[in-house]
Amino acid sequence: MTTLYSPGTLVYLENSEQGWLPAEVSSCTRGAAGALTLVLRDENGKETTVTGSSPSDLPHLRNPPLLESADDLATLSHLNEPSILYAVETRYAQRKIYTYSGIVLLAVNPFEPVPMYTPEIVKAYIGRTKGELEPHLFAIAEDAYAAMALDGTGQTIIVSGESGAGKTESAKLVMRFIAAPKSPALNSDKNSFVDGASQVEQQIQATNPILEAFGNAKTTRNDNSSRFGKYIQLLFDTNRQIVGARVRTYLLERSRLTFQSQTERNYHIFYQLCAGLPSQNLRELGLDSDYSAFHYLNQGGPSTTELSDRDKFHATREALGIIGIDDARQTSIFQVLAALLHLGNINVTQTRTDAIIDDEDPSMLRAMEFLGVNASEFKKWTIKKQITTRSEKIVTTLTAPQAVGVRDSISRFVYACLFEWLVTAINESLTGKYGDAATRAETYIGVLDIYGFEHFDKNSFEQFCINYANERLQHEFNTYVFKLAQEDYVKEKINWTFIDFDDNQSAIDLMEGKLGILAILDEESRLPLGSDASFLQKLNTQLDKPANKAVYKMPKFANAAFTIAHYALDVTYQVDGFLEKNRDTVPEEHLALLTSSSNPFLREVLDTALHRVGGEPVDPASPNGVVSKIPDPGRAGLVGTGRGTSVKKPTLGSIFKSSLGTLMDMLRMTNVHYIRCLKPNQHKMAWEFNSLQVLAQLRASGVLETIRISTAGYPSRWTFEDFARRYFTLIPWRDGPSLIKREQFKRLCVLIAQRTGMDKTKYQMGETKIFLRTGVLATLESLRSAKLNAVLFLQTNMRRLVAMKRYRHFQRSVLGIQSHWRGAVARKAFKEVRQKAHREAEAAKAKKAAEAAAERERKRKAKEAASVNEKAPSEHGSPGKTKIRRMFSFGSKEKSTLALPDQPSPEPPLIGRRPSRLEAATKRLSRSWYDSDGSTSASAARSKSPNHLAPPASSLPVGSSSSNKIATPIYEQFMKKPAWNASTSLLH
Numbered sequence: 009m010t011t012l013y014s015p016g017t018l019v020y021l022e023n024s025e026q027g028w029l030p031a032e033v034s035s036c037t038r039g040a041a042g043a044l045t046l047v048l049r050d051e052n053g054k055e056t057t058v059t060g061s062s063p064s065d066l067p068h069l070r071n072p073p074l075l076e077s078a079d080d081l082a083t084l085s086h087l088n089e090p091s092i093l094y095a096v097e098t099r100y101a102q103r104k105i106y107t108y109s110g111i112v113l114l115a116v117n118p119f120e121p122v123p124m125y126t127p128e129i130v131k132a133y134i135g136r137t138k139g140e141l142e143p144h145l146f147a148i149a150e151d152a153y154a155a156m157a158l159d160g161t162g163q164t165i166i167v168s169g170e171s172g173a174g175k176t177e178s179a180k181l182v183m184r185f186i187a188a189p190k191s192p193a194l195n196s197d198k199n200s201f202v203d204g205a206s207q208v209e210q211q212i213q214a215t216n217p218i219l220e221a222f223g224n225a226k227t228t229r230n231d232n233s234s235r236f237g238k239y240i241q242l243l244f245d246t247n248r249q250i251v252g253a254r255v256r257t258y259l260l261e262r263s264r265l266t267f268q269s270q271t272e273r274n275y276h277i278f279y280q281l282c283a284g285l286p287s288q289n290l291r292e293l294g295l296d297s298d299y300s301a302f303h304y305l306n307q308g309g310p311s312t313t314e315l316s317d318r319d320k321f322h323a324t325r326e327a328l329g330i331i332g333i334d335d336a337r338q339t340s341i342f343q344v345l346a347a348l349l350h351l352g353n354i355n356v357t358q359t360r361t362d363a364i365i366d367d368e369d370p371s372m373l374r375a376m377e378f379l380g381v382n383a384s385e386f387k388k389w390t391i392k393k394q395i396t397t398r399s400e401k402i403v404t405t406l407t408a409p410q411a412v413g414v415r416d417s418i419s420r421f422v423y424a425c426l427f428e429w430l431v432t433a434i435n436e437s438l439t440g441k442y443g444d445a446a447t448r449a450e451t452y453i454g455v456l457d458i459y460g461f462e463h464f465d466k467n468s469f470e471q472f473c474i475n476y477a478n479e480r481l482q483h484e485f486n487t488y489v490f491k492l493a494q495e496d497y498v499k500e501k502i503n504w505t506f507i508d509f510d511d512n513q514s515a516i517d518l519m520e521g522k523l524g525i526l527a528i529l530d531e532e533s534r535l536p537l538g539s540d541a542s543f544l545q546k547l548n549t550q551l552d553k554p555a556n557k558a559v560y561k562m563p564k565f566a567n568a569a570f571t572i573a574h575y576a577l578d579v580t581y582q583v584d585g586f587l588e589k590n591r592d593t594v595p596e597e598h599l600a601l602l603t604s605s606s607n608p609f610l611r612e613v614l615d616t617a618l619h620r621v622g623g624e625p626v627d628p629a630s631p632n633g634v635v636s637k638i639p640d641p642g643r644a645g646l647v648g649t650g651r652g653t654s655v656k657k658p659t660l661g662s663i664f665k666s667s668l669g670t671l672m673d674m675l676r677m678t679n680v681h682y683i684r685c686l687k688p689n690q691h692k693m694a695w696e697f698n699s700l701q702v703l704a705q706l707r708a709s710g711v712l713e714t715i716r717i718s719t720a721g722y723p724s725r726w727t728f729e730d731f732a733r734r735y736f737t738l739i740p741w742r743d744g745p746s747l748i749k750r751e752q753f754k755r756l757c758v759l760i761a762q763r764t765g766m767d768k769t770k771y772q773m774g775e776t777k778i779f780l781r782t783g784v785l786a787t788l789e790s791l792r793s794a795k796l797n798a799v800l801f802l803q804t805n806m807r808r809l810v811a812m813k814r815y816r817h818f819q820r821s822v823l824g825i826q827s828h829w830r831g832a833v834a835r836k837a838f839k840e841v842r843q844k845a846h847r848e849a850e851a852a853k854a855k856k857a858a859e860a861a862a863e864r865e866r867k868r869k870a871k872e873a874a875s876v877n878e879k880a881p882s883e884h885g886s887p888g889k890t891k892i893r894r895m896f897s898f899g900s901k902e903k904s905t906l907a908l909p910d911q912p913s914p915e916p917p918l919i920g921r922r923p924s925r926l927e928a929a930t931k932r933l934s935r936s937w938y939d940s941d942g943s944t945s946a947s948a949a950r951s952k953s954p955n956h957l958a959p960p961a962s963s964l965p966v967g968s969s970s971s972n973k974i975a976t977p978i979y980e981q982f983m984k985k986p987a988w989n990a991s992t993s994l995l996h
C-alpha cells in the first residue's frame with residue numbers, strides 16, 4: 009500500500025463544497041501498527057494529514073492524465089466516485105456533453121443549443137459502431153438499430169434523469185435518428201433524415217406538441233416538465249423499414265389539475281386555450297383570455313409568455329389535425345376542458361355540518377351543460393355519499409372540504425380519461441385505425457422517457473410511485489449489467505465464481521411484496537374508515553421488523569412519516585394524503601352519471617379510457633381485436649374492466665404496479681440501452697457545473713452502483729492485441745516487436761504480465777481478452793509513461809547532438825566555399841585589370857614608336873630633298889640612293905611589326921580540363937549535403953534546390969566586408985531543413 013501512496017501520487021480529497029478536490033501526496037510514513045500517515049497538498053497548497061490502515065480509510069487514487077477525461081468511464085483504472093465526477097466535469101468544460109459509462113451514455117444538459125445534431129453529424133453516425141466516434145445519443149440509437157436489424161431482437165432505449173435533465177429532448181433526438189431510413193436498399197432517399205422528415209417521422213413529431221400540451225406543465229425545475237412517463241415503440245417490418253409507432257403512457261400527475269404551488273402552473277393546454285381561442289369561441293365556452301377567474305388556474309404562477317401560449321395553441325391544433333382529430337372533435341375537446349375549469353369554480357359552502365351547493369350555481373350549470381350530465385344529480389352526489397352494506401344502502405352527507413374533494417376527483421378523473429383518449433387517438437394515427445402497423449410489425453425499438461429518482465424536502469405518494477419505478481428499473485439495470493459482465497467471463501473461460509450481488513431486491517419486496525407498502529396501502533384505501541394515520545400504524549406494525557432493518561425505518565423526528573433506504577439514498581415519505589391519492593377514483597354514482605352522459609364525445613372518451621366499447625369491456629392489449637407480435641409495454645385501465653359500473657375499483661398504486669410489471673416483462677425481452685441525463689445546475693445556466701448536484705444524480709442514477717458491481721470483478725478488459733500493442737514497451741526490446749510481427753499477442757501479454765511483476769490474482773487471461781482488476785491499468789500506465797519519458801529524454805538529447813554536429817560541419821563547409829569563391833572572384837578581377845593596363849601600355853609604346861618613325865622619315869625626306877636640290881643631274885643611277893631606299897623599306901617592315909599590340913591569352917575551355925581546387929571543393933560539399941540528407945541523386949536534389957550553391961561570383965561584392973558571413977540563402981535553407989523528422993520516434 010505504501011507504494012500506492014508514494015510521494016507525488018495524485019489523489020482526491022473530500023471537500024464539503026466541491027465534493028472532491030485533486031491533491032498530491034507530499035509524504036507517506038508507516039506507523040508502528042502498520043497504519044499509513046499521508047500528508048496531502050491540495051491545488052491551493054493547503055496541507056492535510058490523513059491516517060488509515062485500509063484502502064477505505066485512505067484517499068481515492070486519481071487516474072493517470074491519459075485516462076482522466078476518457079470518453080468511456082469504464083476504461084478508468086481507478087473506478088471511484090471522484091474519478092467519475094472529475095471525468096464528467098472535465099469533458100463538460102471541454103463542451104463534450106456525452107460520456108460513456110460502460111453500456112450507459114451520460115448526457116449532461118448544455119442548457120443552450122449546441123451544434124451537435126446537424127445533418128453532417130447525423131450522417132457521420134449512420135452505420136458507425138459505438139466507440140468509433142465521440143460518445144453521442146446517435147451512437148446509442150445507431151447501436152440499437154444495428155442490433156435490431158441484425159436479428160430482429162426488440163430494443164429499448166431507457167432515458168432517465170431528474171426533472172429538467174434533458175430526457176424529453178434526448179428522447180426526441182433519438183427517435184428522429186431512428187425514424188430516418190438508414191439503408192439505401194430500403195429507401196432510395198437515404199438522406200431523408202437530413203433533408204426532410206419522413207411521413208412516419210412527421211407523425212411521430214406531431215405527437216410531441218399534443219402530449220406536451222396535455223401532459224406537460226411549468227414546474228420550479230423545468231418550464232416544460234413532462235408530468236407522465238412514456239414509452240414510444242417504433243415498429244419495423246421484416247425489411248427493417250419503419251411502419252408505424254405506438255405510445256404508452258404512465259402515471260400522469262393528476263393532482264396538478266386541481267392544485268399547483270405558486271411557482272408552478274397547470275397543464276399547458278388550459279393557458280393555450282385561453283390565449284389562443286378566438287374571443288367568440290371563448291365566449292361560447294364561458295372562458296376569458298384572463299384566466300385568473302378560474303380556481304384551477306389562479307393558484308399557480310403566471311404564464312411564461314402569453315405570446316408563446318398563443319403560438320403553441322396553434323401548433324397544438326395543427327398537430328391534432330395531423331393525427332386526424334378534425335375541428336369538430338377539437339371543439340369537443342375544448343368543451344370538456346372548459347367544463348373542467350367551470351367545475352373548479354363550483355362554490356361549495358358549509359352549513360354547520362353539511363356541504364351546500366347552490367342549485368343555480370352558474371359554474372355548475374355550465375360545467376354540466378358541457379359534460380351532458382344532469383346538474384341536480386351531480387349536485388346530490390357531490391355533497392352526499394352512499395355507503396353500501398350487505399343489507400342496505402346508507403346515504404350520508406359530506407362536509408364542504410369532503411364535497412370539494414369529490415368535485416376535484418371528478419375533474420382529475422375526466423382529465424385523465426381525456427389524456428388516455430388522446431393517446432389512443434395518437435396510436436390510431438401511428439398504427440392505423442385497425443392496428444395495421446402493429447400487425448405488420450416484426451420488431452421494434454422502444455424509447456422509454458421516464459422520471460428519474462426524486463427526493464424533496466416533503467415526499468408524498470407521487471415520489472413513492474416514481475421511486476418505486478426507479479427501484480425496479482435499477483434492479484433490471486443491475487441484473488443486466490451484471491449478467492453481461494458474467495456472460496463475458498463465461499465466454500472467455502476465465503476462472504470465476506459467480507457471486508450473488510447484493511442488489512435492491514429487498515427494497516422492491518418492501519414496496520410491492522404481498523405484505524408490502526402498496527398492499528397495505530390498498531387494503532387501507534378500501535376500508536371506509538381507513539386513514540393515513542391508520543395506514544402508517546399498519547406499516548410500522550408489519551414492516552418495522554429486524555428482517556427489514558436495512559430498508560425500512562421509522563424516522564426519529566417525523567411523526568407521520570416512514571423512511572425507505574433506496575439504492576440511491578434514504579427517502580422519508582410523509583403519509584399525509586397517501587390514501588386519498590391512491591384511491592383517486594370517482595364515486596360510483598358519479599361514474600354512472602358520466603358514462604351515461606348526453607355528450608357522445610365524453611362517452612367515447614370514457615369508453616376508451618375504461619377499455620370498453622359501447623359500455624362493454626374489451627381486451628386492452630388488443631382493443632380492435634388486433635393481435636400483434638410486438639409485446640405491449642403496459643396498458644392498464646384507469647378503472648376496472650368488469651361489467652357495468654359496479655366493479656371493484658383498482659387503486660392508482662395497483663394500476664401503476666401492474667403497468668410497471670408489464671413494462672419490466674417487456675424490458676426483459678429486449679436488448680436494453682441506457683441514457684442517463686444529468687442536470688449540471690439548478691438555475692438552468694448554460695455550461696455551469698455544480699459538482700455536488702451532479703454527484704447526487706450520479707448516485708441516484710445508479711451509475712456509481714454499477715461501478716460497485718464492476719469493481720467486484722474485472723472491470724478492465726482488453727483484447728490481447730490492444731493490450732500488447734500498448735504495453736510492449738515495458739519488456740525488453742528484443743521480444744516486443746518480433747512477437748507483434750508474428751501476431752503472437754497472447755504470448756506477449758503473458759510476457760508483459762510476468763516482466764512487470766503483475767500480481768497473479770489481479771489479472772486473468774481469457775480466450776481473446778486479458779481481464780484486469782481495478783487499479784492494475786493505472787500501475788501499467790505509470791510504468792509506461794516513466795519508460796516513455798526516459799526514452800524521450802534520450803531521443804531529445806541524441807537528436808540535439810546529431811543536429812549540432814551536422815550544423816557545425818555544414819557551417820565549416822559553407823564558410824570554406826564562400827572564402828574560396830571570394831578569392832577566385834578577386835583574382836579574376838585583378839587579372840582583368842592587369843591585362844587592361846598591360847594592353848594600354850603596349851598601345852602607348854607602339855604609338856610612340858610610330859611617331860618616332862614618322863619623324864625620322866620626315867627628316868630623311870627633308871634631307872633627301874636637300875641633296876637632290878644640290879645634285880639634280882645625277883638623281884637616277886646613283887649607287888647611294890638605292891642603298892637608302894632599301895634601308896627605308898626595311899624600316900617600314902619593322903614599323904608594321906611594332907604596331908601590333910599584345911593579345912591576352914584566352915582561358916582554357918572548362919570541358920576536358922581538370923576542375924580547379926575550388927570547383928572540386930564546391931562539388932564535394934554539395935554532394936555531402938545531399939548525401940547526408942538521404943537523397944540518392946545529388947544532381948536531382950540540386951535541380952530541386954535553386955540555392956544549393958553559393959551565389960554566382962558576379963553577384964558577390966568583391967571584398968565583401970563579412971568574409972565569414974554565411975551566404976543567406978544557403979543558411980536559411982539549412983535552418984529550414986528539418987534535420988530529423990519530428991514524428992520519427994526511435995521507439996518505432
Ligand SMILES: Nc1ncnc2c1ncn2[C@@H]1O[C@H](COP(=O)(O)OP(=O)(O)OP(=O)(O)O)[C@@H](O)[C@H]1O
Nearest residue numbers: 119120121170171172173174175176177230233234
Ligand atoms: N441536448 C440539448 N441541447 C440543448 N438544450 C437542451 C438539451 N437537452 C435539454 N435541453 C434544455 O433543457 C430543458 C429541459 O429539458 P427536458 O424538458 O428534456 O427535460 P426533462 O428531463 O424531460 O424534464 P422533465 O422530467 O421535467 O420533463 C429543455 O427545455 C432545453 O432547454
